[in-house]
Amino acid sequence: MTQNTFEKTSVTLLGLGAMGTALARGWLAAGHPVTVWNRTPARATALAGEGARVVDSAAEAVAANSLVLACLLDDASVGEVLAGTDLAGRDLVNLTTSTPAQARSRAEWARERGARYLDGGIMAVPPMIGTPEAGGFVFYSGARDVFERHQQILRVPAGTVYVGEDAGHAALYDVALLSAMYGMFAGAAHAFALLRKEDIDPASFAPLLADWLVAMAPSVHQTAGQLRSGDYTKEVGSRLAMQVAGIPTFTGTAEEQGVSPELLSPYFELMRRRLAEGGGEEGLTGVVDLLVR
Structure with a gap:
């Protein structure tokens, strides 16, 4: 020593x-x-x-x-x-x-x-x-x-x-990040399931999926900015009304591929609820408020 x-x-x-x-x-x-x-x-x-x-x-x-x-x-x-x-x-x-x-x-x-x-x-x-x-x-x-x-x-x-x-914030940050991680894993699981019965090599698809998730990740900054300002329509690239209109394509594809939509259905339901409340011109940030009791 x-x-x-x-x-x-x-x-x-x-x-x-x-x-x-x-x-x-x-x-x-x-x-x-x-x-x-x-x-x-x-x-x-x-x-x-x-x-x-x-x-x-x-x-x-x-x-x-x-x-x-x-x-x-x-x-x-x-x-x-x-x-x-x-x-x-x-x-x-x-x-x-x-x-x-x-x-x-x-x-x-x-x-x-x-x-x-x-x-x-x-x-x-x-x-x-x-x-x-x-x-x-x-x-x-x-x-x-x-x-x-x-x-x-x-x-x-x-x-x-x-x-x-605040002694509770380390645990809160920890669980918040891990929750987002599991949401990502859920989406990836659904994506791979859609391909499972096809003659598509999952190893060839994986780089496309990884790159797409990386490209989408910066959207969290827009969500944070909208939550801070309270304006959920600011700089929206794809309106909630349009995204809800596209839901049947996702559920229909899952049905065709013999895949359960259970990983995506809860999120789609929240999107429909927010639209029904008048959030058609927003993006997806309003879903956050639906989750807070």
Whole structure:
């Protein structure tokens, strides 16, 4: 161990699933002393061989360092694991996937126990951790001073994006982006299904689909601008009335190809509802308001 290693920030990590293990390896590779604990001790064996300090209890792990990170199964697990620990004076960074309300509640829970709290939403899969060119990053929200104090070590395994003092915002940004991702996956699944019975190579179609999705992605900026201004007719390239008129072509093609329209039907129904409310001159932004209860 070099002198430089001793000078680097020490960190405690609770939870050694695939993501937790990847995070630990990122810090170890960068020379940071890492204390780890996992409910199943066997998962820590490999990390011990890579230089991590393995302890027998969560309480011992928390006591080891002022910076404590949790990467556990769910919010309930965080409460269970930390129940018997002394968090007073600790900076708790919770990287466990949660809802915004759970994150806010956990922030208050941590404050009541004398800890400073930062919530994180990981926008990466384990293989992306420790690989800057992969583009993975983590949203952070909560105590700004905690983020600024530890930003250098937090950015070691993945990029950092601070999204505000509200502890629930990291989780909200996380789920919002992932929701858009699943919507994209749904559309892609429907597209491939349409071709499934044809003599069309899906590998040849894939580049066309990928390029088309990339070309359409900038439309989110127009949606954001219209939501901000309240004018949903501004710079509309294709009116909602025209798009609704084209729906039978999509549903008819699906029927001809023997494909269920269930992935697209809910969105088409929202488009029809917005048109019925008088939004024919708009684009598709009005659908957003129909979703908000």
